[in-house]
Amino acid sequence: ADEFRQALQTAAQESSGGPARDLKTGECRSCGHGNDPGRKFCQSCGGPLTESCLSCDQDNGVWETFCGGCGANQEQLADSKITELSEQRSRVDSLCREYRYDDALQLVGQLAEQSHPRFAEFPVWAQETRPQIEREYAEAKAERVRLVGEARSLMSQQEYTAVPRLFESLAKGLWNSEVQGLIVQAEQSDKAAAALLTEIKEQVRDRSYKGLLEKTERFLELRPDRDDIREIPATLSKRA
Numbered sequence: 001a002d003e004f005r006q007a008l009q010t011a012a013q014e015s016s017g018g019p020a021r022d023l024k025t026g027e028c029r030s031c032g033h034g035n036d037p038g039r040k041f042c043q044s045c046g047g048p049l050t051e052s053c054l055s056c057d058q059d060n061g062v063w064e065t066f067c068g069g070c071g072a073n074q075e076q077l078a079d080s081k082i083t084e085l086s087e088q089r090s091r092v093d094s095l096c097r098e099y100r101y102d103d104a105l106q107l108v109g110q111l112a113e114q115s116h117p118r119f120a121e122f123p124v125w126a127q128e129t130r131p132q133i134e135r136e137y138a139e140a141k142a143e144r145v146r147l148v149g150e151a152r153s154l155m156s157q158q159e160y161t162a163v164p165r166l167f168e169s170l171a172k173g174l175w176n177s178e179v180q181g182l183i184v185q186a187e188q189s190d191k192a193a194a195a196l197l198t199e200i201k202e203q204v205r206d207r208s209y210k211g212l213l214e215k216t217e218r219f220l221e222l223r224p225d226r227d228d229i230r231e232i233p234a235t236l237s238k239r240a
Contacts, residue, residue: 023063099173160190
């Protein structure tokens with residue numbers, strides 16, 4: 001974990017142009033121009049010369065290592081925050097690979113809200129990444145809708161065992177209550193039909209007719225394709 005954290009810090013430093021260096025009083029972080037310490041914006045590039053403390057939000061010069069209000073070490077706090085944000089960015093990629101797009105978009109939203117200038121790369125990355133994730137999510141949801149429609153068609157045809165197999169092609173991260181409900185309904189219907197069929201056959205074999213008509217009617221609701229069972233109600237009616 002320590003090695004991974006160090007690697008993230010190194011990557012973050014490289015993406016921002018290398019490790020931070022100590023700035024002289026009045027020096028602009030963006031262009032390096034020397035300014036009067038009382039200025040708020042660089043005389044050369046217009047970049048900000050003050051930034052809020054990462055601990056207490058008091059404004060300090062960008063060249064100040066320790067906050068004038070609370071004494072917090074800004075470089076240490078920034079390194080720790082960059083590591084945290086880098087881990088979140090990596091987590092977004094992992095969530096997308098797991099098809100957990102809702103969680104990924106929530107994390108992207110958190111990265112997009114970073115307003116401190118030290119972490120400007122993260123909201124930029126979030127704004128560039130969000131449309132791609134939303135596009136992939138829309139395509140995944142369209143595939144889910146298609147499979148749900150096909151599953152409902154299979155249910156109407158009493159092809160219960162085919163429904164769970166159908167959703168095997170859909171990543172678990174995309175399963176919702178509708179998908180899970182269809183799978184449960186299909187499995188329960190298949191088990192109920194199998195149990196009823198066993199009972200019906202046993203009663204026919206034993207010539208035990210009590211409740212047999214109700215069981216065959218229920219079975220035919222689940223499996224109307226079984227013509228052999230359909231003959232039983234007619235036989236029972238003749239017997240009656």
